[in-house]
Amino acid sequence: MKKIVETGKGNLNARWPLLFALLMILSFGIHVGMRLWAQESTMEWTRLAYGALAAVIMLLLASFSLRKMVFTRRIGTMEGWRKSHLYLGLFCVALVFMHTNFTVYGNFGILMVLLLLLVILSGLMGELMFRTIPVWLSKQGTDAVELDEKRKQPGEYLTMADEIVEKASEEFKNFYGVRIRRQFASRPIPMKYMWLTEKDIIARRKRQFSLWASRGPSTDRLALSHLENLYAERDKMEFKYARLQVLRMWNNAHVPATAALLTALLAHLWSISYY
């Protein structure tokens, strides 16, 4: 059949790291060579060239977001774009520092370097998170779409809890209606689960239920234990959802930081041409 993608035949994964290493060695070699042997004016031109190259690369890197919107044109594989984004981004940092001769002058310079570092760090953080969280979710047998769907129906757990309580005594129903029901009716805030470990969540739940057990009627222990299981299931779902939200939040750091950096870059370009 046509269009079969041959896999496992040759390792292309090493191509970008190799290119990155080569570019680093080459650019750093030129920089050191210039410092050792070239005249000041030649070195100045080299640094300007590095700066110009870094600016071009930054604009190219920003175009990745456009690539992510275009699915129906043959403009390079998304994987290639992502890898180039990652490795050229790292190379760009080296270029910028060689452009500044590893020193930063003035407030604007500090701002630009800080923005650059913010972009790079948020990018690396994103790479790390995207390499770990989805795989962790997959191992748990969950998918992002499925989680979103589930979370759209918070009433599902409440209905199930109500069904459990329906069979219990009147006394338990009253107790449940006052204290526990609102816990099932509310939609937890993802932030609450973001910073907690699974162990913390289990401990917190156990504390809560043992408190209810001590304050509630001594009968209907089975119903309470079923409610606890249901609560544990919801906790698990919320815990996964919170991790997913961390991924989504990452875009809120990387993309605005990039926009700010590009704005600063334009200001920098305008200022050097003005003076």
Added chain:
Amino acid sequence: MDDSHKELFSLMPVYERMFNIDDSLKELFSRIPLFKGENQDRVIAHLMECPIVTYAPGDYILRNGEFDENCCVLLVGRAKAHLTGGRDHLEEDKAIFEGDFFGEIAALSGLPRTADIRADDYCAVMQIPKDKMFEVLDEFPIVRSRIEDTYRRRILSNQLRKVAIFADLSDGDMETIKDKATIEVFRKGEAIFKQGDVADAFYLILFGFVKVSMLKGRGVKTLAYLKGEQHFGEAALLKNDGIRTATVTAINRTHLIKISREDFIAFLGSRKDLKALFSEISKKREEISQMMAGNLHLSDTLEATIEAGIIHTKSTHMLDVTKCIQCGACVESCAKLHGGVSRLARKGVRLNGFLMAVTSCRHCDDPACMYECPTGAITRDPSGEVYQKSFCIGCGMCVKSCPYNSLTLVEVQPAKKAGLLSKLISRITSGRESDWVEVPISEANYNMQLKGRLKNSGKKVVRCDMCDSYDFLGCVYNCPTGAMVMVNPAEYFSDLIPNE
């Protein structure tokens, strides 16, 4: 045929050509040996509507490996069958003369063509579609016996020569096997033999896939799958107790050559070298079986690939979940490329810790959807890709029959009028604007649809067409981590095939 006649022949429409060549249609049919002994008028009445196609010298009439289910009768001209395989991949040409028929193997079995047929001269070929051919077989017993006899003879000649173990046999030995062998067809899931049965035959797979499994401990362990041109069943025949040590089940519709125990033993008696070779293979297989039975992970993965209907398909999407970042680009790109509805869902069968066979059309070797389609709108292209023709009435029979839930019923609606900005964005991002959009149909609507089956409903079934109108696979091309791939499962999982 002189040159002026040839020119005329190539310019004229099909039926005019027929009546201008030499004789009337009746006379032409009377020259065809296949129909001799039957009532000519009735035969003509049945085959009147069959298309007659003309070919210039050198043209391919049929191509080896292509899916096409017509049986052909050479009415005028001369053709050549080109066969490959056997000893050192020897190639052989066989002449086909006026009145001969060919293509019955694919028509009767639904399998790909087994030889190239090329026109040697200007040819006129009557193409009898599969359903029409079965009508003829039911109606005319003499034709039936001739076609079935030829089918058996040809399929044995063509396929036996491709089997490695028979590669060095002399023509005499080959004839002996052909005389003794019978062809048997097994349905999907049908047991060919079971563990503990008394061995009664040796089998060779013509087409299809079989699963070898063994009852071990409390569960059944899948040991191997075997495909076309591989053989099985000899181990028990060579042993003294003659008891089957494993169960062999057809994974899909499987055609087998069967040689009875007595004939097989007798044949090996005269060929000691072959007996030694079979013993060696049996020994190796025994080792592989023991290894597989002891390796729970491998055995389970193999079983999962078989259960998910992957092994015997032409191509399938595979998702490496350790690379997938769940960004949804695969599904989104599929929807963008195909009028708003994705043919692919990021869910499916987990084969092992890291691979998932994603829900999308498997382009099966024996597509249930194609057989169930009441209008014949579902068909296969020569490469084996299954697709719908435009006259799909959206009855949903195929959706119901697909064992892998790979098909979606959608409603075709006129697209809402887009604003200037939306149009511009759509132009830039997709390169085209669609006047029609596909809307997924809810479960309730789908059931209603099934009730009114054969009415044209303004709905249609969509399936993965491997991005036929594009030169790339959207989901694979747009996956940012390379987690999504399209593979040929038989090659991709070749490590799981026992290598003897």
